[in-house]
Amino acid sequence: MSKQKPSIPKGMRDFGPVEMARRNYIFTTIRDTFRLFGYEQLETPAMENLSTLTGKYGEEGDQLLFKVLNSGEFLKKVNDTAFKTGETAVLPLLSEKGLRYDLTVPFARYVVMHQNEISFPFKRFQMQPVWRADRPQKGRYREFYQCDADVVGTDSLICEAEIIAMIKRVFAAFGLADYSIHLNNRKILSGIAEVAGAAGMEAELCVAIDKLDKIGRERVEEELYQKGFSQEAVAVLAPVLEASERSNGEWLDFLKAFLANSVVGSTGLKEVEEVLSFLTLLGEDTRFLTLDPVLARGLSYYTGAIFEVKVSGVGVGSVSGGGRYDNLTGVFGLPDISGVGFSFGVDRLYDVLDALNLFPEAQNEGTRVMLAHFGAEERKQAMAYLAAFRRAGIAAEIYPDLAKIKKQFNYADKKNIAFVAILGAEELANGTLGLKNMVSGEQETLSLEEAISRLQG
RNA sequence: GUGAUUGUAGCUCAGCUGGUUAGAGCGCUGGUUUGUGGCACCAGAGGUCGCCGGUUCGAACCCGGUCUUUCACCCCA
Secondary structure, eight states, X not given: OOOOOOOOOTTOOOOOHHHHHHHHHHHHHXXXXXXXXXXXXXXXXXXXXXXXXXXXXXXXXXXXXXXXXOSSSTTTTOOHHHHHHOHHHXXXXXXXXXXXXXXXXXXXXXXXXXXXXXXXXXXXXXXXXXXXXXXXXXXXXXXXXXXXXXEESOXXXXXXXXXXXXXXXXXXXXXXXXXXXXXXXXXXXHHHHHHTTOGGGHHHHHHHHTTHHHHHHHHXXXXXXXXXXXXXXXXXXXXXXXXXXXXXXXHHHHHHXXXXXXXXXXXXXXXXXXXXXXXXXXXOOOTTEEEOTTOOOXXXXXXXXXXXXXXXXSSOOXXXXXXXXXXXXXXXXXXXXXXXXEEEEHHHHHHHHHHTTOSOOOOSXXXXXXXXXXXXXXXXXXXXXXXXXXXXXXXXXXXXXXXXXXXXXXXXXXXXXXXXXXXXXXXXXXXXXXXXXXXXOOEEEEOHHHHHHHHHX
């Protein structure tokens, strides 16, 4: 065996103890919030049948799926004709499983498979990694975690209001004060397209319009022309694209007039207003909430509300997003189930909290006391103390090797252990132990009971 | 998928127009200190210069390929 340099696949990461402590802080905060709002946890397998995944994320999405090679003689099924036909013919013969691309589609699959056991509305959350084979870059990885919460089986806009409330709760818990929840509605986008006389070109309109804050009005208009929008259409869109920032109220007034002749558009607007009023009933103000009719988001399956959360002042993309999808389970044979959901991007939240220095100081979540010993006899006695500490609920460990006391202290110091309990010949004879506070440097000689109460304090 | 970019010790990085034995800081190991960590001083270990190939008398340095890093585009958490 030749030596090989250890490495991990592109775009994937290890998480060390410090990172894990911080990630768990994020997970715990989000999980507590989901539970507080009545969501139940679900997990689905890392792999799904490829047929479950393909065609759900558009052509681009299919390209980004990680496919898993069939086990056994995976070439057996590939014959000459298939091989000559090319990838599209060969792929299904080679691979029938793939890694999940998001949590929403597996959830939809789950709902359909278990429709008879589920009582609707069904509220679940799911926190698991997903995989995408795109090129990694800032804040984008090939393996990353999503924390999804979805409700299916109701079209009540209370769900939308609650999603906003949950986002606010989570962000408040993190101490984030400068962020905004962008809210839009797919029907408003449809209405805008309709008013512009480009009813069939919603998708193109969305992709272009969504980039407004990123590339500016002129380049959006350029792109619209490129995609075949007429002069008149772009002219009609002008007041929407105007850079001047409107307040939520101003947007509502503007849209009421702008969408007056569009039935869908007006419906969308009504939905937004209803979400806002439910939010008020929940006792939530509209701080952090930005009406953003230009927000489109990529995924094409949204049919109602659309959310996206951006944190200001850090170069990280959106940290959370979601929306309502009216017919997600339709492709799996269960029509007319409306759902709404959203997702926190843990990895991006991590970057945000890190950049803003918002992680709490690592509290004493590690070992509280380490037992150090001067020899084999002392170590034996230390084992008894070790067990006693643990019975008392004190996180304790023993230095496992017979080593110089200096080395043992060094270990405790590196690991930020608060106390070291020392056992030497003297302590052994007296039935005591030396307890040293590693921060203050103070040391006292105590009985086991005294040490326990000191450590519990 | 397109266009750039990065790779030298465990980590962060020097390394001149190609020249003989590739360096620093931090960390690590040992010692000053056989009952005490952090601080200081001393000593030491540690590198196929990402990998493969090419040019050259000679390559960490130049060229090609490949992997990886980072960034923009597309798209997206």
